[in-house]
Amino acid sequence: MEPSHPAIHYQKLQISDSEEGEQDVTVTMHLPRPSARKIIHQKQKETCCRICAALLLLAIALSFLFFEILYGSLGQSQGQTEVLEDWNSTKEGQLESHLHGEEEEEGGGHVHEHGVYHHATVITESEICSSLGKDVLMAGGNVIDAGVSATLCLGIVHPHTAGIGGAFSAIFHNATSGITIALNAVPTLSLALKYGVPLTLQGLYLLHQYHGQLGWSELLEPIVQLARGGFRIDHILARALRENEERVKSSLLCSLFCYANGSLKDEGSLVVSPKLGDILHEAGSMMAEATLPEELVKYLIQDLPPQEGELLSDAISRSKVALENPLDFKLDGFTLYSAPPPAAGNIVGDILKELNSKKNVLPEQGLSDIYYQILNASQHAYIRSFRELIPWNASLETSGQLVSHQSFLQLKSAEVGSHLTTADSKGNILMISTSLNSSFGSYFLSPTTGILLSDFTRGMDSKLLFWSCPVLVKLNADDDDDDDDIVGVGAVGGSSVPLNIAQVIINRIYFEKSLKDATNGPFLHLVLGEDGVPWSPVSGVFNTSSLFESLSETEPEAGATSILLVQSHAEHVRAIGSPPQCCPSSGF
Known part of the structure; x- marks a missing residue:
């Protein structure tokens, strides 16, 4: 029966003529060879490691992408707001910064x-x-x-x-x-x-x-x-109609703001x-x-x-x-203009003067x-x-x-x-x-x-x-x-x-x-x-x-x-x- 391990043979080389008559010496070494099952297991292990590493890198990349999508625009908007607030709080200088957004x-x-x-x-x-x-x-x-x-x-x-x-x-x-x-x-x-x-x-x-x-x-x-x-009645007119419903219904305004059955029109109705x-x-x-x-x-x-x-x-x-x-x-740093009476701008002026x-x-x-x-x-x-x-x-x-x-x-x-x-x-x-x-x-x-x-x-x-x-x-x-x-x-x-x-x-x-x-x-x-x-x-x-x-x-x-x-x-x-x-x- 052949040995289960491969053999490596070493042969002594002749270095000089004087060695011609000497007996050849052969040394045999037996090395272990892995079984097929172990080889397959090893390859599977290496493949799994590579797949896991790839998935990890993909997850990291996707997380950066989602973060940019979800929070990048928000951060940009907040930055724009800060620019506006800085401009607003400055008496002189520049108008609201040129923004990117709306x-x-x-x-x-x-x-x-x-x-x-x-x-x-x-x-x-x-x-x-x-x-x-x-x-x-x-x-x-x-x-x-x-x-x-x-x-x-x-x-x-x-x-x-x-x-x-x-x-x-x-x-x-x-x-x-x-x-x-x-x-x-x-x-x-x-x-x-x-x-x-x-x-x-x-x-x-x-x-x-x-x-x-x-x-x-x-x-x-x-x-x-x-x-x-x-036009369609908006919420402002709708509220005014509700607050004055009885007077509207009892006047000629009802021809505009009432339905055929006499009920008051509401928000979204056509007039x-x-x-x-x-x-x-x-x-x-x-x-x-x-x-x-x-x-x-x-x-x-x-x-x-x-x-x-x-x-x-x-x-x-x-x-x-x-x-x-x-x-x-004419006050310190500014001049106020208003329509004369009966408009009430003089009250504004008097408050500011005092x-x-x-x-x-x-x-x-x-x-x-x-x-x-x-x-x-x-x-x-x-x-x-x-x-x-x-x-x-x-x-x-x-x-x-x-x-x-x-x-x-x-x-x-x-x-x-x-x-x-x-x-x-x-x-x-x-x-x-x-x-x-x-x-x-x-x-x-x-x-x-x-x-x-x-x-x-x-x-x-x-x-x-x-x-x-x-x-x-x-x-x-x-x-x-x-x-x-x-x-x-x-x-x-x-x-x-x-x-x-x-x-x-x-x-x-x-x-x-x-x-x-x-x-x-x-x-x-x-x-x-x-x-x-x-x-x-x-x-x-x-x-x-x-x-x-x-x-x-x-x-x-x-x-x-x-x-x-x-x-x-x-x-x-x-x-x-x-x-x-x-x-x-x-x-x-």
Whole structure:
């Protein structure tokens, strides 16, 4: 039997001739040979190791890939936010950094954070109207053109706060000339009627005549199509309809906002206003000056009793609109512009004037002391705005004695309104605050024209209009900066609107907060006491307190202020709404 191990044979080599006769020696060595089973096992083991190593490397690679996908973009977004916050907190320097993310400028090669635009923007309380205003800008219109279209659009989709049967106050800054002008298209005649003089069309036409670029009829045509084609009720109008359901159902408004069975339409329902569309179409072709054409007036008054129709027709013919110089308050580092009374911008100016002397010590004070100073200044400003003869240092008790209860109650008029702003990167800004006075105004809808008339019937007796408070702030340029910053601030709410606007400016200028933080609050809210003295029970943040509940019951609109802010700086324009969901912006 052969050995199981292979043999290796060694043979002795002959080194010299002398070794020839010697015997050969052979050495045999036996080496172990592995079995076939062991060889296969070894190969399997090596293969498994290689596979495990490959899988491990693949898992590592995939983990890096998933991490980049899931967290890379988040990190990038957070980094962008930090860039914006750094810019916002800087008074001088550069505009919001060019970001990569949301709205891409057409053909621009880079993108920006939402609300920051290269050219121009429109911000309103309606997404439809903001987009329509943007379309006007992109068609070659300027900020006046976009403002005219957006205002008329609000009268279609938010008829409870705006419309050609209502009124508005506006302020416009022309960056080319450096001139700022104001316009109060507000009734000045007291009428023994339940409805007021419509002045919106006249005022918008005057603004367009002053600085519009596109044709008047061209601006009205998209509004005509919107009225005729209809729109979907948004959450803002749906809430207003619910809050005024009984009055809507019992008036001609039900022809627009009720179903065939008489039930109220809700959010998402279609509303069509063909009569109003027809009137706007005629206004586009018939208006040649800032007055209502006689034909339109005839259409309107034929729906009224003869005597009331004559009174309204006479009031319309005697009511004129005119451009005015704005109020201007020159303070350290900035100038504030606002429309003159009956707009309430003078309250904002007086608050800032009183606090301007304390601006160096305000940042060093505690929060409660700061709020006390703001509240104290606002109380004096509200009372002084009503009675200019009250001295600045008069006590609140003395001031209250000088203000009669009956006349002070008139300050509560016009607590429902809307606001819009159009602006471009060159520094042109138009701000418009509009209202029907009460929600849905007089509730009189003209069947022939589709015009909803306001209930502005007190004229100049209504004193200040708190809804009407658009202001512009021109920040003085530094020595190394050729351009001034232009900031526009407007708000919608009750009697707290002037105070809230003042607080935004205080936050931005005195406390150097970012634009976003400046509009976030918390804000003090004023209630107009029956003794004529304003008092503030609550900061807007603490909405669960009993004091806030008292505020809501006394004046619900005071606790629901929404703020719109725009800034033009360094060939960019930024638009902010607070709360963010209140005011969509659109631009390019």
